[in-house]
Amino acid sequence: MKLDATDLRYVTPDEFRVLTAVEMGSKNHEVVPTVLIAQISGLRNGGVNKLIGSLAKRNLVSKVQNAKYDGYRLTYGGYDFLAMRAMSKRDTMHSVGNQIGVGKESDIYIVADAEGKELVLKLHRLGRISFRAIKEKRDYLGKRKSASWMYMSRLAAQKEWAFMKVLHEHNFPVPRPIDQARHCLLMEFIDAYPLRQISEVPSPGKLYSTLMDLIVRFAHAGLIHGDFNEFNILIRRETGEPIVIDFPQMVSTSHENAEWYFNRDVECIRTFFKRRFRYESALYPRFKSTLSEDGVATGEFRLDVMVAASGFKQKDMKILEEYMEAVKSDDEGGEEESEEESSGDSGEEEDAEADEEDEETRQEDGENDGEAPEVPRGPAGSEDE
Numbered sequence: 001m002k003l004d005a006t007d008l009r010y011v012t013p014d015e016f017r018v019l020t021a022v023e024m025g026s027k028n029h030e031v032v033p034t035v036l037i038a039q040i041s042g043l044r045n046g047g048v049n050k051l052i053g054s055l056a057k058r059n060l061v062s063k064v065q066n067a068k069y070d071g072y073r074l075t076y077g078g079y080d081f082l083a084m085r086a087m088s089k090r091d092t093m094h095s096v097g098n099q100i101g102v103g104k105e106s107d108i109y110i111v112a113d114a115e116g117k118e119l120v121l122k123l124h125r126l127g128r129i130s131f132r133a134i135k136e137k138r139d140y141l142g143k144r145k146s147a148s149w150m151y152m153s154r155l156a157a158q159k160e161w162a163f164m165k166v167l168h169e170h171n172f173p174v175p176r177p178i179d180q181a182r183h184c185l186l187m188e189f190i191d192a193y194p195l196r197q198i199s200e201v202p203s204p205g206k207l208y209s210t211l212m213d214l215i216v217r218f219a220h221a222g223l224i225h226g227d228f229n230e231f232n233i234l235i236r237r238e239t240g241e242p243i244v245i246d247f248p249q250m251v252s253t254s255h256e257n258a259e260w261y262f263n264r265d266v267e268c269i270r271t272f273f274k275r276r277f278r279y280e281s282a283l284y285p286r287f288k289s290t291l292s293e294d295g296v297a298t299g300e301f302r303l304d305v306m307v308a309a310s311g312f313k314q315k316d317m318k319i320l321e322e323y324m325e326a327v328k329s330d331d332e333g334g335e336e337e338s339e340e341e342s343s344g345d346s347g348e349e350e351d352a353e354a355d356e357e358d359e360e361t362r363q364e365d366g367e368n369d370g371e372a373p374e375v376p377r378g379p380a381g382s383e384d385e
């Protein structure tokens with residue numbers, strides 16, 4: 001589905017009920033039987049068919065013919081719609097503009113709030129490319145029989161949100177996080193170019209040490225970015241100040257491979273500066289010197305600990321990490337293929353969220369870390385707690 005703001009308005013309340021019912025039904029059904037959709041939505045069977053038909057026409061759900069029964073599943077478009085609708089209900093997002101980025105595992109759009117101020121919407125798309133990897137390594141999911149793209153994408157958005165929040169609150173140069181719903185993250189628009197696109201800077205040495213200092217500042221606070229490269233560093237057009245983005249792979253300095261991640265971040269910057277600016281320095285940070293004698297982060301605050309306490313659970317962190325590992329080794333293993341189409345009907349359980357309730361709870365909290373209702377009640381969340 002093309003993201004279309006008009007769509008946000010032109011779904012009738014009954015259609016919305018049905019769409020939400022499909023999402024809820026996906027929690028336990030790969031293909032949600034039509035009768036179940038009718039049951040969950042509390043609408044009469046006949047009425048439901050027509051409503052589903054119109055949702056299917058707009059690609060918010062798609063019909064799946066099963067050996068045993070006919071049913072529907074939520075599409076990317078449907079999930080996008082539910083997330084954007086939640087944000088628009090909360091008045092954090094009002095309209096959708098152009099797509100500015102297609103990452104391997106995300107889509108980035110310029111959107112606007114009610115005052116017309118530009119914001120950035122990041123839609124996580126885990127499982128779009130390497131769904132096979134998760135399917136093959138599924139055993140790590142234990143009781144969860146499968147890894148659904150919806151569930152993984154939502155974990156990524158929740159993790160990124162949790163990190164962006166603590167980083168922003170502690171004055172790290174990151175975009176201001178504004179809202180998060182399902183697999184989507186809304187944040188400040190940075191008027192900038194990715195470092196990747198920059199061929200000249202006034203002082204490469206100065207930028208180099210600013211970036212290395214940032215890596216060290218992260219580590220003092222207990223964090224390693226994990227993907228600190230020229231794609232994820234934006235250089236503000238006005239000031240030349242670097243802004244760091246893209247946090248789903250962040251790890252704690254107490255992670256077992258922390259030093260390896262740290263060195264890789266440092267190496268990315270060194271290599272890029274050598275190639276792009278012919279700048280080389282003998283000075284670069286060492287992981288050990290960012291820690292105390294007994295190997296703990298030395299800063300006055302520990303953001304890794306704060307994130308762990310923020311509601312984004314360690315268990316979820318682990319699931320996401322294992323997914324990312326699986327995908328990485330799949331990529332390294334050879335060809336990439338798009339399995340967008342097949343990703344949906346592959347034995348997934350999917351998360352379901354009672355939208356309206358969430359919205360009310362959230363508004364009462366007045367704060368986005370009152371995330372309780374959105375935190376996994378999905379396939380992993382509640383069941384094995």
Ligand code: ADP
Pocket residue numbers: 100101102103104105106107108120122175187188189190191192194231232245246247
């Ligand atoms: P991915 O996980 O797909 O790499 P990123 O978060 O790195 O996603 O974003 C991809 C691209 O989108 C960035 O390289 C940048 O050009 C653009 N982008 C992302 N966030 C912002 C933002 N807040 N302001 C401006 N541009 C952004």
Ligand code: MG
Pocket residue numbers: 103231232246
């Ligand atoms: Mg990126």
